Amino acid sequence: MRIGELAERAGTSTRTLRYYESQGILPARRASNGYRDYDEDDLRLVREIRSLLAMGLGLDETRPFVDCLRAGHESGAVCPDSIQVLRRKLVDLDRCIAALTEVREQVSEELTTALHHRAGHRPCH
Template identity: 40%
Template structure:
């Protein structure tokens, strides 16, 4: 199938698919006209990539799961390495949330002090 069909079937933009290919997460062959051609298994693979990205992982994180991207990831128990990556990503997200919350609180206090109001 060509990139447009893969995009339609997975709900992922052609640009994102090219990005996944550049990252080595999916592969294609080239037709005589130069168009990318993907095998049927690419649908499952892209769906699994999206599943991991939607869970908060990065493309670098997803690369660690390369060997199991062709299976039924949502119903398969995670590996020890998968759990480790998820815990690391959760810690990063928690730190970002804490930093953003602190920035929000500082801004709210500054606005409250300026206007003499209590902002929560």
């Protein structure tokens, strides 16, 4: 399939696919007429990349998953390098959640204090 069809089927743009190619994430074979030629495996790779990006991984972090799929595995997440990326992402997410939880507690305390003080005073206008 040509790049336009791949983009449409994967739900992305041809520009994005060219970018993936320039970054070495998506290999492009060339037909005798010079057009890029893709197959169902490439569609699967692009869908995997988009799914990983949607989870917050960076494009470079998708490489182990793509390599794992290219090696013939059913899932890009089963290879050791992919598992390591997922572990790192989970640690990062846990840190973010902890930081947000702390900020939420501070905002909640500030609101409680403000409401308590307001209840004892005349309303502000």
